[in-house]
Amino acid sequence: MTPLPCLPRGRFARLIQVDGDRGFRRRLLEMGLLPGTQVRLLRYSDVHDLVEIVVRGCHLTLRGAEAGQIMVEPEAA
């Protein structure tokens, strides 16, 4: 289990749990980031400040600090 931003670029993973502020967590859940969902890390902006992920075919971007509260289990490459 690792924090989401620690995934290598392009890697698929399963979501384990989401922590953090209730409002933000709810928005993540409502965008389909439920535990068990497959996510893929697509891109980092400079110095890992923002990450871009793909969930349910939708491209989302969040800040590294908050993405760090999302724990994932990397899938076999």
Add this chain to the structure above:
Amino acid sequence: MDASKKGSSPALPLVVVAGNPNTGKTTLFNKLTGQRLKVGNYPGITIDRHLGKIKLTKSGDIELADVPGAYSLAARSEEEQIALLASCGSGGYPVPDVVLVVVDATQLTRNLYLVVQLLELGRPVVVALNMVDRLHAPEERINAEAMEKALGVPVVPISAKDGQGTDQLLLTIDRVLQDPTSAICESRWKPNETLARDVEAVRLALPEDWHCGDDRRSQAVALWALLSVDDDDELKGIPDNVRECVAARRELAAKESRDIDEEIVRGRFDWIDRVAPTFLQEFKQTKSTRSERLDSLLLNPWTGFPLFLLAMGVLFQSLFSWADPGIGAVETAFGWLGGKVGEWLPEGFFRDLITEGIIAGVGSVVVFLPQILLLFLFVTIMEASGYMARVAFLMDRIMRLMGLNGKAFVPMLSGFACAIPAIMATRTMERRRDRLVTMMVVPLMTCSARLPVYTLIIATLFPANMYFGMPVQGLLMVFMYVFSTVIALAAAAVLSRTLLKGPSVPLLMELPPYRMPDLRTVLRETWEKGRVFLTEAGTVILVCTIGLWLLLSFPKDAELDAPFDERRAVAEQTLTGEAQSETLAVIDQEQAASHLRNSYAGQMGRSVEPALRPLGFDWKIGVGLIGAFAAREVFVSTMGLVYGVGADVDEGSSSLRDRIRNESHKSGEKVYTPLVGMSLMIFFALACQCMATIAVVRRETDSWFWPLFMFGYMTALAWGASFLTYQGGLLLGFE
């Protein structure tokens, strides 16, 4: 036609159009309503509300209204709350007869999350399945018939952009209006037993007018309250007992280590994932999409920033050069009109009011239109194509250092053209705090109304020679731009750490697929925003210009005119030819100057002089500053009046420049030195001299505090900085 049926007729069937952001909702709305689209505002807050009327075969005239784009009905703010209120018809919104929901076929499961919530509300729902023609691969298919069966409501595949399927969509809406039960879903998800108890408890706490005795609706609203109500939400009109009940249920759940949010969201998504395979054949994507390939260029730090700067360069260049012919045409047209009307009307107060007050006033508003339309055109294209989200992605880090949102970049940039559209462009930010910080600093950016003032001062008071191989005048202009940008960013950094301090809100932003914007939708939105500028800012500028003209022209005192008339009579008798006309012209100028000195504006200028002395300004500059409150560029024509060279001067007028250069105090010292010029430019850079901006901020924030605060802090900043410039300059021995 029956006259009593004219105007607003509440009896018309109402169809509301909901959908996630970036699903082509606006494009479909435009396609359906054609020319009969109106844009209004939601009461109290400033989210554009589209309205339109269409005619159906069986149901006759119906009304269409849009619901703000949202991923979910759950809300934290008053703005987000509208999605629920407008979809179910409560809190003063009319109850819709049909909820039309636009879903993006390429991101179906996420879009269905909103659809499920709308189904829960129990109103008839019609699903418009948009962009079916753009599924990722030919292998990916959506079976609309099976989807209809699974959801229990009509599903119509459409392509909003080229209008495919819209006829079928209208037929379906018509049919549902005739037979509403055919579009009410029965087979939806059900909360599990423990969650159902929470829902029931909240349901019983709801006030009567929220559920109107409808069980389905009260359950749906109870679910909404469980998800949305929080200690620190900004929702409006939630009764205390509902708040208490939600808090109690959540506390209880926490004790049992349950998570209500996750249970609700999971319940919905589980249902979606269970029914989706019956109509959706998903194709496991292996190749990267076109958007992903574009992003690897546009979001890459090495190529993304240069391309972004290039795009901004084009935008900037176009604002100043492409708009020029338009600006020139407007100026010529209003000049011509003023001249013609002046010829037709008899001399006197009425003619002056029309030509110098009204026509000149309208002209000073319309002259901004070319730049503003161009700016809005770019912003709309950036939004519709999906590039705006990438800009926020690229700029987020820099903007965040200043306490700003990544989305604040475009409004800030727009501020270089005009603060009014820039302030309206802050609507793309979701959070009130982010909008406020941006609105408070945007008027500091060097807007185009400051340019004539800078040009006049620089060209008059600073030498045209070179300094280290660079032109002094050009360097000064660049300095003013850099100065304003630095101050605006610094002000944002200070405001966001003090008055507008708030928890930094986590960023969660969709990067939608790139799309070619629909030309008609883009043009219509551009024009719509331009129209709002004309009506909102235009009326304020117009009123101020007329008011200013009155202040400058009155009171007309016959006693003061007498000595001039005498001198004129003497000159006419004693002098002839050229000498006579020269003397007469001098007398005219002196009379105008005396008028001004005794006018209300002149009196105001003299009364504020003590406050302006330490900045190096005299009362005549004070009059110019008062004039500049209508709009900054009015300073130039006011100075023309002040120095008796006429109001029809521009910043390039050599007679005005000469008068300014030669203007002296009684002691013989020159009024204008380069140091005074610098102090004056600094004052113009920082002062909030724009009534229209204040009016727009007042409207956008729906409060008087923020516009007054903005005015106060900017004026204080301007005075302080000018004081430091002038007094500091004197101490250092500058002139």
